[in-house]
Amino acid sequence: xxxxxxxxxxxxxxxxxxxxxGWRAAVGALALRKxxxxxxxxxxxxxxxxxxxxxxxxxxxxxDLQPHAVLTVLLAVERSLGRDRLREGQDxxxxxxxxxxxxxxxxxxxxxxxxxxxxxAQRDFVLLPLAEVAPDFVDARSGQTIDALVAGLTRRxxxxxxxx
Numbered sequence: 001x002x003x004x005x006x007x008x009x010x011x012x013x014x015x016x017x018x019x020x021x022g023w024r025a026a027v028g029a030l031a032l033r034k035x036x037x038x039x040x041x042x043x044x045x046x047x048x049x050x051x052x053x054x055x056x057x058x059x060x061x062x063x064d065l066q067p068h069a070v071l072t073v074l075l076a077v078e079r080s081l082g083r084d085r086l087r088e089g090q091d092x093x094x095x096x097x098x099x100x101x102x103x104x105x106x107x108x109x110x111x112x113x114x115x116x117x118x119x120x121a122q123r124d125f126v127l128l129p130l131a132e133v134a135p136d137f138v139d140a141r142s143g144q145t146i147d148a149l150v151a152g153l154t155r156r157x158x159x160x161x162x163x164x
Contacts, residue, residue, distance in 0.1 A: 001033070001062045001063070001064060002062065002063055002064075002065075002103055002104035003060065003061070003062055003102075003104055003134075004030075004032075004060070004061060004062070004063055004070060004100065004101075004102065004103050004104070005058060005059070005060050005100075005101040005102040005130060005133075005134055005137070006023075006026060006058065006059045006060075006061075006074070006098060006099065006100060006101060007056070007057075007058055007097075007098070007099040007101050007117070007120070007126050007130075008022050008023055008026075008037075008056065008057045008058070008059065008096070008097070008098055009054050009055065009056045009057075009094070009096075009097040009125070010022070010054065010055050010094065010095055010096050010097065011045060011049070011051040011052050011053060011054040011055070011094065012051065012094060012095045013095060015052075015053075015054065015055040016040055016055050018055075018081065018095050018096050019040060019055050019056070019057050019096070020037075021081060021096075022077060022078075022081055022096045022098060023035075023037050023057065023059050025077045025080065025081060026059070026073070026074065026077050026098060027059075027061065029073045029076065029077055030061070030063045030065060030070060030073050031063060031064070031065075032059075032061030032062065032063055033061060033062040033063070034060075034061055034062050035059060035060070035061040036059065036060050036061070036133050037057055037058075037059045037133070038057045038058045038059070038129035038130070038132040038133045039057070039129065039132065040055050040056070040057050041055070041056045041057065041125055041128060041129055042054065042055060042056075043056055043124070043125035046123065046125065049094075051094075054125065056125040056126070056129060057129050058101070058126060058129035058130045058132070058133055058134075059133065060133045060134050066103075067100065067103040067106065067108060067113060067115060068112075068113060070100050070103065071100055071112070071113050074098040074099075074100060075098075077096075077098060078096050078097070078098050081095060081096045082095040082096065099117055100113070100115065100117070101115075101116060101117045101120055101126065101130070102115060102116045102117070102137070102140070103115050105138065105140050106140065107140040107141065115140070116139055116140050116141055118141070120139075121139060121141070121142065121144075121149050121152075122153070122154075122155065124150075124153050124155070124156050127146065127149050127150050127153065128150065130146060131146045131147070131150055134146065135147075
């Protein structure tokens with residue numbers, strides 16, 4: 001049983017609904033045990049992505065699946081909920097973005113999967129909800145705790161938590 005951390009984001013249509021639907025679909029498809037989703041956060045688009053504000057969240061749960069199997073499931077969930085990665089490219093707005101942030105603290109550097117996610121330490125829209133659901137998280141790349149990662153942020157995109 002491995003603890004996994006997932007980032008969820010959307011900036012198309014009813015973005016809050018897309019994130020919640022994506023979480024429910026991921027929980028089911030991954031057969032997650034002990035699933036917890038952070039509160040939702042609004043953020044400005046980052047790193048050249050076009051479109052309106054994002055809704056972001058981080059989820060945590062336990063799965064029997066290995067990292068590449070988790071990635072395969074996440075990509076299938078994205079497709080089932082309307083995402084077309086080939087058509088949109090890296091800079092387009094998206095109905096749903098699912099990223100595997102961490103798989104049981106394993107470090108993996110392969111062409112199709114890097115763990116922990118290599119850019120999460122620079123993204124407040126990932127770290128803030130991550131701190132909420134996994135306050136014990138330690139980044140396997142840097143050895144830093146979630147508190148140290150949040151304290152070290154130099155760029156802020158997050159506008160505010162979403163009202164529930």
